[in-house]
Amino acid sequence: MSRDAAGRIWTAGLDNVFAGQTTSNVALYEAYADVPQVRVLPDVWIVKIGGQSIMDRGRAAVFPIIEELIQARDEGIQYVLGTGGGTRARHVYALGLDLELPTGMLAKLGSGVPVQNARMLQMLMARNGGIVVYHDDFEKLPLYLKTGCIPITSGMPPFEFWEKSPDVGRLPANRTDAGMFLLAEFLGARGVLFVKDEPGLFTADPKKDPKATLIPEASAEDLLASGQDDLIVERVVLEYMTRARHMREIRIVNGLERGQVLAALRGEPVGSVIRSRGRG
Amino acid sequence: MSSFVTGDGRTHMPSGLMRESLVSKTLIAATEGGRVRPMVPGVKFIAIGGQSIMDRGALVLLPLVEAIAALAKRHKMVIGVSGGSRSRHTLAIGLDLGLPIGGLARIVGSIEEQNRNILQFLLAPHGGITFIKEHFQDLSMFLAGGLIPVCIGQPPYHFWEPPPEQGRLPENGADVGLFLMAELIGAEHMVFVKDVDGVYDADPRKHPGARRMAEVTAAELLAMNLPDLPVERELLHCIERSRLLDRCRLIDGREPALLARSLDGEAVGTLIRASTRGRP
Numbered sequence: 001m002s003r004d005a006a007g008r009i010w011t012a013g014l015d016n017v018f019a020g021q022t023t024s025n026v027a028l029y030e031a032y033a034d035v036p037q038v039r040v041l042p043d044v045w046i047v048k049i050g051g052q053s054i055m056d057r058g059r060a061a062v063f064p065i066i067e068e069l070i071q072a073r074d075e076g077i078q079y080v081l082g083t084g085g086g087t088r089a090r091h092v093y094a095l096g097l098d099l100e101l102p103t104g105m106l107a108k109l110g111s112g113v114p115v116q117n118a119r120m121l122q123m124l125m126a127r128n129g130g131i132v133v134y135h136d137d138f139e140k141l142p143l144y145l146k147t148g149c150i151p152i153t154s155g156m157p158p159f160e161f162w163e164k165s166p167d168v169g170r171l172p173a174n175r176t177d178a179g180m181f182l183l184a185e186f187l188g189a190r191g192v193l194f195v196k197d198e199p200g201l202f203t204a205d206p207k208k209d210p211k212a213t214l215i216p217e218a219s220a221e222d223l224l225a226s227g228q229d230d231l232i233v234e235r236v237v238l239e240y241m242t243r244a245r246h247m248r249e250i251r252i253v254n255g256l257e258r259g260q261v262l263a264a265l266r267g268e269p270v271g272s273v274i275r276s277r278g279r280g
Numbered sequence: 281m282s283s284f285v286t287g288d289g290r291t292h293m294p295s296g297l298m299r300e301s302l303v304s305k306t307l308i309a310a311t312e313g314g315r316v317r318p319m320v321p322g323v324k325f326i327a328i329g330g331q332s333i334m335d336r337g338a339l340v341l342l343p344l345v346e347a348i349a350a351l352a353k354r355h356k357m358v359i360g361v362s363g364g365s366r367s368r369h370t371l372a373i374g375l376d377l378g379l380p381i382g383g384l385a386r387i388v389g390s391i392e393e394q395n396r397n398i399l400q401f402l403l404a405p406h407g408g409i410t411f412i413k414e415h416f417q418d419l420s421m422f423l424a425g426g427l428i429p430v431c432i433g434q435p436p437y438h439f440w441e442p443p444p445e446q447g448r449l450p451e452n453g454a455d456v457g458l459f460l461m462a463e464l465i466g467a468e469h470m471v472f473v474k475d476v477d478g479v480y481d482a483d484p485r486k487h488p489g490a491r492r493m494a495e496v497t498a499a500e501l502l503a504m505n506l507p508d509l510p511v512e513r514e515l516l517h518c519i520e521r522s523r524l525l526d527r528c529r530l531i532d533g534r535e536p537a538l539l540a541r542s543l544d545g546e547a548v549g550t551l552i553r554a555s556t557r558g559r560p
Binding site: 003006007008009014016017018019020021022023024025026027028029030031032033035036037038040052053056057058060061087088090091093094095097098099100101102103104105135138157158159160161162163164165166167168169170171174175178179182183185186188197205207227229230231232233234235236240243244245246256 | 288289290291292293294295296297298299300301302303304305306308309310311312314315316317318319331335336337339340365366368369371372373375376377378379380381382383413416435436437438439440441442443444445446447448449453457460461463464466475507508509510511512513518521522523524
């Protein structure tokens with residue numbers, strides 16, 4: 001068996017810029033820096049339906065949103081739906097914290113509720129083409145979309161036991177907002193839309209602080225720097241936006257207001273946006 | 281049976297996290313501190329390098345397999361493995377094609393599975409079995425049966441791999457994935473087996489005066505900002521954030537006797553540990 005100078009079994013065909021290097025070598029940061037990154041599904045919206053904000057309101061909130069989503073699909077707008085967890089996820093996190101469970105275990109537990117919500121939406125949208133798409137089915141998205149189906153997935157990323165301990169506290173930092181944002185970034189999607197029960201980011205939680213005011217356009221960098229206590233999306237989403245290659249903007253609409261979801265998917269400037277300057 | 285809480289249009293389950301955004305810094309800080317429960321205490325976690333060990337073939341691998349088999353008689357062990365040269369080739373081709381970070385993360389795991397299958401085959405006479413994520417919760421059974429579970433390192437972030445802080449390679453490789461598994465398990469000992477005898481304060485190939493550090497904190501290593509490291513940079517962040525396992529050792533697998541000495545608690549190679557033991 002032929003070996004290279006370091007004793008590794010080697011063939012010339014495996015030679016490349018990374019060969020023999022550690023992935024921690026800073027010199028490799030520049031490798032392929034100029035290669036444009038492909039957009040996997042550039043025409044597809046990623047739409048996240050809030051758990052606590054929408055699903056836990058039941059039919060009063062969910063049915064009108066479904067109507068708008070079907071209308072959008074009938075207009076030829078393609079999207080993947082993802083679901084949040086909501087109050088049951090909060091209950092299981094509280095239980096897990098009380099039992100001293102590690103963060104990875106909390107993430108595993110937290111994955112159970114958005115799947116329920118995805119299945120609920122699928123049952124409601126089945127006659128219009130709603131299908132549940134699991135993490136291993138994502139490579140079939142082109143087929144589902146081409147046939148006019150509406151893919152519905154759990155918003156939770158598949159990190160589960162591999163969710164890292166966060167800097168502070170025990171709660172998994174990557175939950176359903178992060179999962180849907182990362183999916184949008186991977187797909188190089190047309191946009192990412194968060195459907196919540198508020199029109200966007202406020203200066204504080206508007207459900208607790210009556211003096212809170214809406215911020216119609218916010219910067220991810222400024223929000224991270226300001227240290228604002230509460231946010232309308234998971235904090236890691238802002239961090240990921242600052243590093244993202246494609247998704248430098250997210251839009252938030254109030255799904256309780258009729259017409260907002262459809263308008264946003266048509267590209268109208270409803271709700272509010274958070275943008276990142278990116279790394280230039 | 282707790283009763284539900286209504287009145288704001290949503291149906292809540294009472295819990296310490298009810299109505300919370302789970303984003304508030306104040307709330308997250310309140311979940312800090314206290315004990316975290318290990319999943320399977322007393323496990324020794326051994327991470328075998330891909331490029332550094334596997335790619336050297338029989339010469340280096342077979343003596344190491346013998347050492348592992350002998351140690352398995354008196355230790356509960358999990359063996360993890362990374363990809364190596366073929367992973368680097370995968371990344372090089374994938375980047376040239378412009379694949380997004382999540383796409384690269386999705387495909388590199390196949391190479392690790394090849395290495396896992398090789399290692400499992402070699403360890404099979406001694407109880408080696410494949411250990412896949414779907415069977416994570418069966419670990420106690422495998423260990424009680426005297427088996428040696430062999431797993432891949434790449435965490436299952438797949439298409440959801442977050443954009444890296446720098447460069448175009450996924451930050452979360454095998455070192456990170458295996459450490460996160462070891463942390464969740466609550467492993468007693470974690471050792472990375474590679475082809476260097478430790479971490480140096482400079483590149484020993486370029487600086488003859490470079491000194492091997494017997495012990496260093498992850499924070500110190502990050503602050504030193506070395507141009508290259510024998511472990512993934514993100515591993516150092518994980519060590520600092522970990523709530524259970526706060527250290528790992530790096531040893532040279534070309535000297536298989538070091539493995540037994542490491543598991544016996546001897547100060548071989550380099551110990552990388554968190555700068556503060558436990559959390560505030």
